[in-house]
Amino acid sequence: MKKLGLLFMGLLLSLSSFSQVTGKLFPDMEAETVEDKKVKLPQDVKGKYTLLGLAYSKKSEDELNSWFQPVFEKFIQKNKGLMSSFAYDVNVYFVPMFTGVNAAATGTAKRKAIKNVDPQLLPYILFYRGELKPYKEALDFEKKDIPYFFVLDADGKIIHATSGKFTTAKMDDVEAVLE
Template identity: 50%
Template sequence: MKKVLFSSLIIFLININNGKAQVGLQFPTMEAETLTNEFVNLPTDIGGKYSLVGLAFSKKAEDYLKGWFEPVYNQFIYKNPNPGPFDFSFDVNTYFVPMFTGAKRPAYKKVMNKLKKTIDKRMQPNILFYKGTLKEYKEALNFDGKDLPYFYVLDPEGKIVYTTSGRFTQRKMQEITDAVRSAMELE
């Protein structure tokens, strides 16, 4: 019980320090399309697993989002066929979501087709495209800068347990990893 309370307190304090008031709230419903033209409904389709969702709603934010691809792939997606005794394997859904809103909506298919040709095949199942309005996500998720990507760790029911934003840094990646690990250990 002490371990549960301590872990919860750590996650709470980290998020208070990050100013992320949305922790504990339900991630808003979002329908997005994969590079294989299948539709995924977040958080409904997360299949009872922890999930990491990265959102970008500007070209600059998308460029920063791409900087997260390799480290997130290595940490959460890649499954080592010969794991060592100290390897920790995560069973986490991971999604990167470029958001096409407003005047960018007509570019949706063009960008999607370009990415189908340029994104590493191993990452393609993890790229989702959203086309629609931004207002409800901006309000629900507390976006405060359009040129940043935003990341949300969701529990198996779709509640937000951790958030961060911005360019990739090793510190942010470690905080995400710690949040996922702590949340999974609480189960």
């Protein structure tokens, strides 16, 4: 019983820290596609709901990748047969963040993505190069080894936040917010 109480408290503490970011405007971020096209968040996605996944370490990038296929199937894939009437109209971007000395690796990461990532997914990957501190503070990044996900409303305000490796429960929560 004591362990259950501690687990519940830990869950409440992790949720409360994330609840501090909901309701806030997503901080300005300039990122690039693999073709070096600039995308300004949230400015360029306003008018439509947006799901953003951010990662700033190799380990967190691996967990970010666990979301690629399920998110592609749920929100991006156009030909779903009978399920096409249930399609979502949502922007989706996965954003590996290159900061500090790792910023120099952005070009290499883009070339690797072009070579190794399904071409259908490439338009949904943005590369950020720059300072981490403003995002760490504004978005409450606690652990560098996990990815963070944010659902923005049509005005760029954060309406849902989650983190970590993909789970069906997390996807259900994201879907509930988007419906």
